[in-house]
Amino acid sequence: MSNTTYAIAKDNDGKNILKFLLGELKPKGKIFTPFNIISIPIMLLGLVLIVIRFWKGIGSITNLTQDVPWGLWIGFDVVTGVAFAGGAYVITFMVYILNMKKYHSIVRITVLNGFLAYVFYAGALLLDLGRPWNVVNPIIGNSFGTSSVLFLVAWHFLLYMIAQLIEFSPAIAEWLGARRAHKILSGMTLAAVIFGITLSTLHQSGLGAMYLMAKEKIHPLWYSEFIPVMFFVSSIFAGLSLVIFEGSISNKVFSDQISDKNHKAHHGIVISFAKVCAVTMFAYFFLQLLVFVHGQHWDLLNTTMGYWYLTEMLGFVLFPMLLFFYSYRINNILLVKIAAIITMLGIIINRLNVTIIGFRWDAATHYYPSWMEIVVTLAVIFTEIWIFRWIINRMPVLRESPTWAKNQK
Amino acid sequence: MSINRRSFFKFLSLTGITLAVGKESVAQSDKGQEVDFLSILYDSTHCVGCQSCEFACAEAHGLPEPVGAPEAGKIRKLDETNRSVINCYNTSKGEIYVKQQCMHCNEPACSSACLTNAMHKTKEGPVIWRGNKCMGCRYCMVSCPFDIPKFEFHSANPKIQKCNMCFDRLEERKIPACVENCPAEALVFGTRRELIKEARKRIVENPDTYVDQIYGEDEAGGTGILYLSSVPFNELGFRTNLQKTSYPELSKGFLYSVPTIFVLWPALLLGIHEATKNNHVKEDENE
Numbered sequence: 001m002s003n004t005t006y007a008i009a010k011d012n013d014g015k016n017i018l019k020f021l022l023g024e025l026k027p028k029g030k031i032f033t034p035f036n037i038i039s040i041p042i043m044l045l046g047l048v049l050i051v052i053r054f055w056k057g058i059g060s061i062t063n064l065t066q067d068v069p070w071g072l073w074i075g076f077d078v079v080t081g082v083a084f085a086g087g088a089y090v091i092t093f094m095v096y097i098l099n100m101k102k103y104h105s106i107v108r109i110t111v112l113n114g115f116l117a118y119v120f121y122a123g124a125l126l127l128d129l130g131r132p133w134n135v136v137n138p139i140i141g142n143s144f145g146t147s148s149v150l151f152l153v154a155w156h157f158l159l160y161m162i163a164q165l166i167e168f169s170p171a172i173a174e175w176l177g178a179r180r181a182h183k184i185l186s187g188m189t190l191a192a193v194i195f196g197i198t199l200s201t202l203h204q205s206g207l208g209a210m211y212l213m214a215k216e217k218i219h220p221l222w223y224s225e226f227i228p229v230m231f232f233v234s235s236i237f238a239g240l241s242l243v244i245f246e247g248s249i250s251n252k253v254f255s256d257q258i259s260d261k262n263h264k265a266h267h268g269i270v271i272s273f274a275k276v277c278a279v280t281m282f283a284y285f286f287l288q289l290l291v292f293v294h295g296q297h298w299d300l301l302n303t304t305m306g307y308w309y310l311t312e313m314l315g316f317v318l319f320p321m322l323l324f325f326y327s328y329r330i331n332n333i334l335l336v337k338i339a340a341i342i343t344m345l346g347i348i349i350n351r352l353n354v355t356i357i358g359f360r361w362d363a364a365t366h367y368y369p370s371w372m373e374i375v376v377t378l379a380v381i382f383t384e385i386w387i388f389r390w391i392i393n394r395m396p397v398l399r400e401s402p403t404w405a406k407n408q409k
Numbered sequence: 410m411s412i413n414r415r416s417f418f419k420f421l422s423l424t425g426i427t428l429a430v431g432k433e434s435v436a437q438s439d440k441g442q443e444v445d446f447l448s449i450l451y452d453s454t455h456c457v458g459c460q461s462c463e464f465a466c467a468e469a470h471g472l473p474e475p476v477g478a479p480e481a482g483k484i485r486k487l488d489e490t491n492r493s494v495i496n497c498y499n500t501s502k503g504e505i506y507v508k509q510q511c512m513h514c515n516e517p518a519c520s521s522a523c524l525t526n527a528m529h530k531t532k533e534g535p536v537i538w539r540g541n542k543c544m545g546c547r548y549c550m551v552s553c554p555f556d557i558p559k560f561e562f563h564s565a566n567p568k569i570q571k572c573n574m575c576f577d578r579l580e581e582r583k584i585p586a587c588v589e590n591c592p593a594e595a596l597v598f599g600t601r602r603e604l605i606k607e608a609r610k611r612i613v614e615n616p617d618t619y620v621d622q623i624y625g626e627d628e629a630g631g632t633g634i635l636y637l638s639s640v641p642f643n644e645l646g647f648r649t650n651l652q653k654t655s656y657p658e659l660s661k662g663f664l665y666s667v668p669t670i671f672v673l674w675p676a677l678l679l680g681i682h683e684a685t686k687n688n689h690v691k692e693d694e695n696e
Contacts, residue, residue, distance in 0.1 A: 059562025066488055066559050069547035097678050099685040130545020130560060130567040137525040143542045144526065149660050150548050151524035152667060190682065198674040202667055209663040213518045213552040213656045216648070228663050 017176070028393050039382035046379020049372050050127060058130060061372040067360050072369035073128040075355030077377055079207050080348050081121030083231070086239030088114025088164060089200035090276075096193040103269060105262040108171055108397045109250060110243055113388065115164040120384040122157045127376065149209045156203035163196035174405045175395040183408055205232040211354060219358035221300055221309040224291045227354065233284045237277040238347040241340040244273055248337050254392055257399040267333055274336040277343065278324035285317050305361060312353065316346025446515065446534030447579065448601040449588060450608055451508055452637045453645065454618055455595035458495050458506035462587035462596065466493040466510075469575060469586035479506055484646070489559040492572045493587060500644040507645045508587075508595075511536060511557045511572035512625060513633030516655035519549035519558055528558070528569075534601070534633050535574035543569060554629050554651050574633070601633060608637055630655025 053061050064071050091110045094100045126132045137143040138151050139158065145151045166188050173182035208231030211218060224230075251258065251266060258266075300306045320342040327335030356367060392398055396405075463475040473490050479497040481504050487494050493510040517536050520528040527543035530536050538558070545567055549558045561567035575585040583589070588596040597604060605626060612619045624636035628651050636642070643649045 055565060057561070057563045057565055057567060062562075064562060066486070066550070067556065069550040069560060093678075097682045097685070099682070128546075130547065131540075131543055132545070134525065134542065134544040137527075137542055137544060145521075145524040147521040147657060147664070148524040148548070149663065150522065150546065152664070154524055194675050194678045194682075197678055198671060201674060202670055205663070209660055210548070211551075212660040212663065213522060213554075215652065215656070215659060216554060216650055217551075225659070225662070 020176075024394050035385075039386070042375060043379045043382050043386075046376045049376050049379075053127060053376075058128070061370065061376070063367060063370045063373070065365070065367060067363050067365075068356075068367040070128075070355065070359075071367055072356070072373045072377060073124055075352055075359075076348070077121045077124040077380060079355050080351040081117055081124075082204070082207060083235045083238040083347055083351060084242040084344070085114040085117035085121070086200065086204055086235035087243040088167075088239070089197045090236055090239050091243065092167065092193045093197050096190055097197070102265065102272075105265060106243065106247065106269060108168065109246075109392070111164055111167045112171075112391060112397055113242075113246060114239075115161065115168055116384050116388055118157060118161050118164065120380050120387075122161070124377075124380045149206055149212070153203050153206045153210065156199045156206065160196055160199040160203065163192045163199065166192040167196065170405070171395045171397055171401075174401050179404060179408070182405055186408070200235075201232060204235040205229065207231055208354070214359070217360050218354060219305055219361045220295065220297055221292070221305060222354050222358040224295060226287065226291050230284070230287065230291075233280060233287060234347060234350065236280045237284070237343060240273050240277050240280075241343040241347070244270055244277075244337060244340040245344060250392075250398065254398050257392070259400055262398075270333050270336050271328060271331060274324045274328040274339065277339070278321055278328060281317060281321035281324065281343070285313070285321060288313060288317070305358070308353070308357075312346065312349050316342060316349055320346060445600040445602050446513070446633050447574065448513070448534060448599065448604050448633045448635060449574070449585065450597040450599070450604040450635045450637070452595050452597070452611070453505055453507055454637065454639050455593045456495070456506040456508065457593045457595075458497060459592060460495055461590045461592055462508060463491065463493055463495060465586040465590035466572075467491065469578065472570075487557065487559060489561045489568075489570045492570055496646065498645050500640040502640050505638070505640065505645060507636075507638075507647075510587075510634065511574075512555050512629070513572075513574055514629050514655070515631040515633070516629075516657050518552040518554060518629070518656035521657035521660075522548045522552035524548070531576065533576075533579065535576045535579065536571075536633075537573040537576045538569045538571060540568055545569075552656065554656055555648065601631075601635075604635055608635055611637060627653045629653075630658070 049061050058064060062071055088111050091103055091107055095103050095107050126135065129135060138145060138154050166185065169185040170182055173185055205228035208227035211227055212225065215223060247266065247270065301310065320339045323335060323339035323342070327339060396402065458479045460475060460478065467474055470492060472492065475491055477485055479485065479495045481497045481499045485494050485496055487509060493508060495506055495508050498505050498507060513534060513536050517530050520530045520536060524546070525542040525544055527539045528536065528549045529539060547560055549569065550560060557571050559570045561570065578585060584598045588598040597607065605623065608623045612621055618639055619637055620639065620641055622642065624638070624642050624647055625632040625634055638645060
């Protein structure tokens with residue numbers, strides 16, 4: 001299957017490009033897989049709900065209230081989704097800045113994953129905007145709210161998507177057989193990486209800084225002036241955990257595309273990620289501890305929210321951290337994967353605690369997402385996976401680049 | 410030696426200022442101290458809860474007529490259909506009426522949160538919302554310490570509803586509708602400085618009537634609406650846990666660090682890249 005793609009790409013020198021693209025649009029592989037059977041109805045239902053949302057207003061399908069103006073679509077889709085997309089800047093940092101070539105085989109898939117996460121989760125933001133036709137105002141149109149953290153985050157999302165697209169573009173060039181473009185685009189990689197890491201540092205922390213002004217609205221166990229630092233540090237191991245998780249799935253689903261060499265290297269990669277995760281989680285846990293001690297909230301521990309805080313810190317930070325350490329010591333890849341899943345759950349819990357659960361925790365009525373908000377969220381995630389799969393089946397993301405691309409350098 | 414040190418610090422602070430002003434000019438014109446904003450003083454000891462202000466407000470802004478009447482023990486909340494509301498509270502001195510609306514902060518959290526400048530602190534004082542700029546992200550609602558901006562969740566073309574101190578009327582040299590229609594003289598319109606003076610005078614002249622506090626003088630860095638009361642403000646449903654400095658101050662530190670990181674990070678990253686470049690020359694070099 002992949003061999004035919006090569007053949008087309010190879011003798012395609014600018015001619016018949018339209019024909020080639022049309023051919024690539026056709027689905028490859030079986031249509032009635034369990035994933036398709038589950039995802040297609042949800043995506044269709046999500047589409048219907050989105051139409052209702054633009055027709056009748058945001059309140060028609062969400063449970064948002066005047067007290068809780070941001071719900072699942074911001075707290076999960078955007079804030080949590082972007083934390084998970086942090087893997088891209090961590091991996092590019094290791095490969096291009098620290099020159100750790102051993103991780104090179106997973107750069108493309110991680111960058112692609114990050115890029116799609118930004119496109120879809122930041123794109124989901126449009127659904128949450130009441131007046132989306134004004135979305136260009138902070139970009140063009142002389143309405144620059146430069147004192148807003150959200151202004152910074154919006155610009156960074158946009159610029160970072162461009163940087164990631166440049167980082168990924170050599171794969172597109174290889175797919176299209178565009179040799180000259182490939183050379184130019186490959187030359188831009190280092191600049192895009194440096195720019196991308198800088199942007200990531202600022203907007204990962206910026207997502208936390210957005211909540212700094214909600215000082216009295218967020219439960220004191222989760223609010224501190226260090227939210228930006230916490231969000232940044234936790235995005236490192238959140239991103240890596242997702243890379244471990246996603247890697248273990250891709251390795252099975254797309255096993256036909258991965259060379260034997262990379263298959264064997266994967267074990268070593270995962271094990272060294274376990275170490276990186278453990279160390280950053282230790283730093284994170286220590287920071288949280290310092291903030292807690294300085295906040296002097298000992299009395300709050302013996303409340304329902306206090307127990308929930310302890311659950312998060314001990315069960316979903318300290319425990320997976322120790323598990324990462326242990327699995328690294330005994331070189332057990334299954335334990336690493338389990339630790340990665342617990343860490344990911346912990347990140348979801350943490351981001352939701354700041355944005356939803358701890359937000360107006362003292363309000364009379366609490367916010368719970370409606371089933372329709374959840375369906376739309378799932379539809380967004382499934383659409384992303386569809387595009388992800390479509391690209392991997394066509395472009396050299398997991399499989400080796402064509403020989404001409406390798407020889408070019 | 411000492412000259413070196415001094416010039417070093419001078420250089421450092423100059424760089425800091427250039428960086429700060431260069432990229433993110435956070436410290437906008439919102440300095441309450443120098444300009445005298447237009448303000449409203451609300452004296453709750455005069456208010457009789459007649460709702461004239463509510464009806465005048467609804468009429469002035471084309472909103473539906475207010476529903477219900479103030480009743481002790483029952484809170485009527487602000488929402489997307491009313492910008493001003495009167496509530497009644499059972500207090501240590503009997504039933505007391507309180508009006509609630511936008512506080513028109515000197516340095517509003519909402520306007521500094523707004524990424525399109527739709528929420529705007531006018532130089533005259535009122536904080537206004539401009540629909541042609543707003544993209545409906547509701548970050549103003551998340552940031553406002555008084556929970557004032559309200560969003561039309563059930564509209565395909567939703568607006569933010571909040572008191573704008575009748576800015577359009579002010580431009581026609583008329584006073585806000587609520588002040589004009591108050592029969593009990595509970596509302597006074599003027600500049601912030603003279604109203605604080607007036608409020609102090611009332612407190613000094615009637616120490617038995619008023620508690621010795623003007624709510625809004627320092628809360629959230631000072632607000633354009635000032636309140637006088639005969640009982641402590643927490644009995645009237647006011648938020649008394651708010652900080653005395655402005656809310657935009659909370660994210661200033663982060664925003665000031667942005668230009669620094671933007672300058673330092675790329676240099677640092679490039680440096681590390683160059684330093685580690687030749688570590689693995691033997692590895693395959695596919696890009």
